Structures are given as C-alpha cells and as structure tokens.
Amino acid sequence: MQILDTENISLIFRDKLVLENISFSVTAGEFFVIIGPNGAGKTSLLKVLAGLQKTQHGSVTIKNRNITKYRRRNLSQIMAIVPQHIEVGFPFTVADTVIMGRTPHLGILGMEGKEDYLRAREAMEFTEVAHLAERKLYQLSGGELQRVIIARAICQQPEIILLDEPTTALDPAHQLKIMDLMEKFRREKGTTIIMVSHDLNLASMYGDRLLLLKEGRVVETGAPKSVLNKELLEESYGCRMMVDESPLGQAARVTPIPDKYLQNYE
Amino acid sequence: MSIGKTIAFTTLLLCAVLIFISVVAISAGSSGIHFWEIMKTLTGKSVTDSATATIIWQIRIPRVILAASVGGTLALGGLVFQALLRNPLAEPYILGISGGSAIGAILAMLIGLSFFPGVALFSFGGSLLVLAFVTTLAGTALGNTMLSRDSLLLGGVMMNAFCAAVIMFLISMTRSFQVQHILYWLMGDLSSLQGGQLAILILVIPCFAVIFIMARPMNLLLLGRETAAAMGINVKNTILLLLIITSLMVSIIVSLSGLVGFVGLVIPHIFRSIFGPDHRVLVPACILGGASYLIVCDLLARILPSSGEMPVGIITALIGAPLFIILLLRGRS
Numbered sequence: 001m002q003i004l005d006t007e008n009i010s011l012i013f014r015d016k017l018v019l020e021n022i023s024f025s026v027t028a029g030e031f032f033v034i035i036g037p038n039g040a041g042k043t044s045l046l047k048v049l050a051g052l053q054k055t056q057h058g059s060v061t062i063k064n065r066n067i068t069k070y071r072r073r074n075l076s077q078i079m080a081i082v083p084q085h086i087e088v089g090f091p092f093t094v095a096d097t098v099i100m101g102r103t104p105h106l107g108i109l110g111m112e113g114k115e116d117y118l119r120a121r122e123a124m125e126f127t128e129v130a131h132l133a134e135r136k137l138y139q140l141s142g143g144e145l146q147r148v149i150i151a152r153a154i155c156q157q158p159e160i161i162l163l164d165e166p167t168t169a170l171d172p173a174h175q176l177k178i179m180d181l182m183e184k185f186r187r188e189k190g191t192t193i194i195m196v197s198h199d200l201n202l203a204s205m206y207g208d209r210l211l212l213l214k215e216g217r218v219v220e221t222g223a224p225k226s227v228l229n230k231e232l233l234e235e236s237y238g239c240r241m242m243v244d245e246s247p248l249g250q251a252a253r254v255t256p257i258p259d260k261y262l263q264n265y266e
Numbered sequence: 267m268s269i270g271k272t273i274a275f276t277t278l279l280l281c282a283v284l285i286f287i288s289v290v291a292i293s294a295g296s297s298g299i300h301f302w303e304i305m306k307t308l309t310g311k312s313v314t315d316s317a318t319a320t321i322i323w324q325i326r327i328p329r330v331i332l333a334a335s336v337g338g339t340l341a342l343g344g345l346v347f348q349a350l351l352r353n354p355l356a357e358p359y360i361l362g363i364s365g366g367s368a369i370g371a372i373l374a375m376l377i378g379l380s381f382f383p384g385v386a387l388f389s390f391g392g393s394l395l396v397l398a399f400v401t402t403l404a405g406t407a408l409g410n411t412m413l414s415r416d417s418l419l420l421g422g423v424m425m426n427a428f429c430a431a432v433i434m435f436l437i438s439m440t441r442s443f444q445v446q447h448i449l450y451w452l453m454g455d456l457s458s459l460q461g462g463q464l465a466i467l468i469l470v471i472p473c474f475a476v477i478f479i480m481a482r483p484m485n486l487l488l489l490g491r492e493t494a495a496a497m498g499i500n501v502k503n504t505i506l507l508l509l510i511i512t513s514l515m516v517s518i519i520v521s522l523s524g525l526v527g528f529v530g531l532v533i534p535h536i537f538r539s540i541f542g543p544d545h546r547v548l549v550p551a552c553i554l555g556g557a558s559y560l561i562v563c564d565l566l567a568r569i570l571p572s573s574g575e576m577p578v579g580i581i582t583a584l585i586g587a588p589l590f591i592i593l594l595l596r597g598r599s
Contacts, residue, residue: 052495072500072501077498079496083490083496085490087488087490090488090489091542092485092542096543096544100486103497104498106482108479110482112268117268156497
C-alpha cells in the first residue's frame with residue numbers, strides 16, 4: 001500500500017529550479033532514504049513532502065489525499081519531522097520538548113492530560129532519554145539532543161517520520177544508535193521512515209529503497225544495490241568511488257577514493 | 267507538578283500580590299485619609315463623609331484600575347512580541363504603535379482637542395494606521411519566505427524612527443504652553459484620566475483571553491516557524507492573529523496613558539527567569555505582575571514629588587533600567 005505518492009513535482013525557489021519533475025512513491029512501513037550531493041535539493045524535497053514548502057507544479061498525495069487538502073493539524077497527526085537545525089536557545093527541559101509533540105492531539109486550550117504525559121514518558125524511554133527529563137536542551141550532547149527530538153516525533157504518534165540528516169554531526173556509535181532506534185520503531189509500529197542522509201553506507205545498510213537526487217532531478221530509485229552503482233555515484237557526486245560487497249554481507253559498501261589512493265585502485 | 271497546577275499556583279500567588287498592592291495604593295495619597303477608614307469604605311461597613319468616598323471611588327480606584335490595565339497590557343504585549351520576533355529586546359511598541367499614536371495624540375493637542383475623547387481617539391487612530399501598514403507588510407512577508415522575522419523587526423524600528431522625526435517636527439512647530447502637555451504624554455502619564463474612560467479598558471480582557479489560548483502555539487513558535495508548523499500549528503494565522511490582537515490592546519492602552527516605557531521589557535524578563543519559558547504560565551504571570559509593577563510605579567509618581575505628580579514613565583524607566591541590567595548580569599554568571 002502506498003502511503004505517500006509524488007507526481008511531477010517541480011519547485012522554483014528564488015528564481016532557481018530546485019526540484020524538477022520528481023515522481024516516486026513510498027510504501028507504508030518502508031525505510032526510504034534520499035541521498036545526493038550537497039545542493040541537490042534533498043532538504044527542499046523533504047520540506048515539500050512535509051507540506052512546509054508549496055510547489056509550483058505537481059502534487060504530493062498522502063494516504064490517498066492531496067497534501068494541500070489537509071489542515072496543518074491533521075497533517076501533523078499523520079506526519080512528524082525531525083529537522084536538521086534544532087533550536088536550543090530557550091530553556092525548555094527535555095520533558096517540555098518531548099511533550100510538545102502532542103500538539104496536534106490536544107484541545108483548544110492546549111493542556112496535556114494523563115495520556116499525553118504517558119505517551120511522552122514512553123517516547124523518552126524508547127529513545128533512552130528518560131533519565132534526562134529535567135535537563136535543559138542546551139545541556140545535552142549532540143547525540144542526546146537528537147534522541148530527544150526523535151522522542152518528540154515519536155510522541156506525535158505519526159504514521160510517517162521525516163528525518164533530515166539526523167546522523168550528520170554524530171560519532172559512529174551515536175549514528176548507529178539513531179539508525180537502530182528508527183529501525184526498531186519501524187518494526188514495532190509499522191511507521192514509514194523517510195530520511196535524508198549523506199552517509200551512503202548507512203543508507204545501504206538500513207534503507208529498503210534509496211532515491212538518488214542530483215541537481216533537483218531523480219537519478220535513480222530502487223533497492224540500495226541498484227542505486228549504489230559506481231557509475232551513477234561517480235557521475236552524481238563528481239568524485240571517484242569504489243563500490244564493493246560489504247564483508248558483513250548483503251549490503252553494498254561505498255568508499256570515496258582520494259586522489260592519492262587512485263593509483264592503488266587502478 | 268502538572269502544568270494546570272503550576273498555572274493555578276502562580277496565578278493565585280500573583281493575584282494575592284496584586285490585591286495587596288492595590289489596597290496599599292488606594293490607601294496612600296496626598297489627602298491623608300486614614301487606612302482603616304478606607305478599608306471600611308471599601309467593604310461598605312461605614313458611612314464615612316462623602317468627600318472620602320468620592321476620593322476613593324472617583325479618583326483612587328479608577329486610577330489603580332487604569333494603572334493595572336496599562337501595566338498588565340504592556341507586560342503581556344512585550345511577552346508576545348518577544349516570542350513572535352524571538353528577540354529579547356522586542357517590546358510592545360516595536361511595530362511602530364508608539365510612533366503612530368504619538369503623532370495622532372500630538373496632532374489632536376495641536377488642534378486643541380480635549381484629552382478625552384479627542385486626544386485618545388486621535389492617538390488610537392494613529393496607531394491603527396501604522397498597525398494596518400505594518401501588518402499588511404508582515405502579511406505579505408509571511409506568505410513569502412524571503413522576508414524573515416528580522417525584516418518585521420527592522421520594519422517596526424524604521425517605522426518608529428520615521429514617526430520620531432515627524433514628532434520632533436510637530437513639537438518644533440508647537441507653541442510653548444502646549445509643549446509640556448505633549449512631553450508628559452510622551453513620557454507616559456496616568457493623571458489625565460477622566461471618568462467614563464475606564465469602560466474602554468474592558469476591551470483588553472478578551473484580548474488577554476485570546477492570547478492565553480495562543481500560549482502553547484507561542485511556545486512552539488520559539489522553536490522556529492517550520493518546527494511549529496510540523497507539529498500542527500498554522501503559523502501564518504497564529505502570527506497574524508497575535509500581532510493584531512496585541513497591537514490592538516496596546517493601542518487602546520496607549521491612547522489613554524501615553525507612552526509608558528520599560529514595563530513591556532522588564533516584566534517578561536523577570537518572569538521568564540523565575541518561571542521558565544512556558545507561555546501558559548507566563549501569560550497570566552505577566553498580566554498580574556505588570557499590573558502590580560505599574561501600580562507601584564504610579565503610586566511613587568503620585569507621592570514622591572512634594573507638589574503635583576510626575577509622569578509614571580519616568581519611574582518605570584528609573585526602576586526598570588537598573589533592574590534589567592541586574593538581570594542581565596545575573597543571567598550571565
């Protein structure tokens with residue numbers, strides 16, 4: 001079953017064609033990773049999927065309904081977003097932050113009830129930040145902060161979670177932790193994960209399907225092994241790449257090749 | 267403590283403070299009426315002479331109500347604009363309301379209209395004109411992601427600067443005996459109050475209610491517009507509604523009191539440092555705290571000079587500016 005469907009999306013932003021004729025669909029429960037070089041339009045595409053950016057052409061359909069037909073509140077009941085930039089300037093605690101995810105489920109006065117506190121608690125336990133509940137956001141490390149924001153997204157009880165480069169600033173252990181959390185959440189709740197990532201190897205190991213974007217156009221969509229193709233990657237990223245089978249098995253491994261190693265490779 | 271309890275607790279506490287300060291302000295003054303006489307009059311237990319009753323009911327109580335409304339509105343206005351513009355230096359006059367209403371008020375004084383309704387109506391009209399201009403600008407700006415909150419802030423600052431020039435021009439054209447009147451108004455002055463004006467203040471109460479309902483969306487706006495939208499807030503409508511409601515209530519207040527400064531800057535900062543950033547607590551706290559603060563300042567403005575009164579705006583700034591600096595120093599350490 002398709003939960004998200006895009007048809008011929010084109011986006012012009014500040015007189016520049018950012019996205020051109022993009023069509024793809026995402027199946028419910030899928031781990032879908034959008035990859036591509038800097039400036040390819042990945043974040044813009046994610047904003048379009050989230051309904052935060054209107055397009056000039058084409059349509060986004062979520063659960064068989066055009067995204068423009070949704071009210072913001074109803075859309076947020078279906079979809080949560082983990083943004084790239086996180087504002088920590090205000091002294092909200094972890095618990096304050098996580099329970100903000102309940103917003104689309106609250107009444108007009110915006111007062112949380114027992115169930116909301118319970119959901120927030122569950123979400124914090126799931127991402128293992130419950131012990132930090134009373135800490136302020138600016139006191140957290142990068143990995144902790146990212147898990148708090150993911151807890152907020154989980155607390156929103158969405159059917160789709162969009163993540164914008166959630167692992168970029170993290171060390172390998174924390175990268176795996178974030179990816180494992182998303183994988184586990186998807187397995188338990190059947191939630192669809194759509195992630196923008198720069199890490200081709202994480203994309204290869206976790207993604208069900210990848211979408212390779214370059215200069216606003218789709219280069220290839222499909223299983224990791226077909227998208228992580230040496231020629232396609234070299235063409236898209238503009239550097240030499242080595243693609244082989246990971247010794248761990250079942251996954252393609254991508255190694256960008258620095259010039260000084262080029263001789264050894266050839 | 268759940269959020270409901272925290273709100274109830276802080277509100278009750280600050281209500282008690284407000285009531286205490288109001289009673290003190292009603293009993294203090296230049297006419298030397300004894301405190302217990304006032305309590306008896308207030309509670310209706312004694313039939314004191316009519317002069318005392320008149321002073322209390324016709325002069326002091328309306329004055330305290332005016333001070334409370336002005337203080338509460340300005341503090342809340344500051345809180346809202348600081349949240350909307352995500353700038354701690356934003357204040358209730360930021361969108362040019364002060365400039366617009368000052369021009370209106372000065373024009374009315376130059377024409378020779380009486381304070382009420384003439385000056386008040388002109389100043390309200392002036393601020394509405396500026397407000398309409400700035401929010402139209404903001405409305406177009408919000409639809410267009412090119413223009414950020416900084417542009418709105420800059421637009422307001424520029425509008426105020428332009429109005430300031432017009433004000434200086436008008437003052438330079440003024441005959442001397444009107445200048446003091448105008449200066450008093452510019453400094454913020456609660457002494458020109460006349461009977462019948464208080465009824466207008468009822469209009470700010472629905473504004474308070476709407477802003478309280480918007481308190482949680484304001485929390486989310488602190489995290490950024492896209493994050494707020496991602497959690498189900500209709501950002502454009504929320505911002506426009508808050509801008510308009512807040513500007514309206516501030517305009518009403520300014521038309522009665524002139525430009526009382528610093529309340530909108532200091533009070534939200536104090537309460538944010540005590541209660542944290544949650545607007546559901548801060549909205550009632552700022553209303554009640556701002557009201558208490560201005561009643562105290564107004565009381566000082568009434569009793570400090572040996573004869574007459576001084577504009578309350580002087581006191582709010584004299585206390586407010588050092589207080590603000592202390593807060594900044596404390597926040598840094």
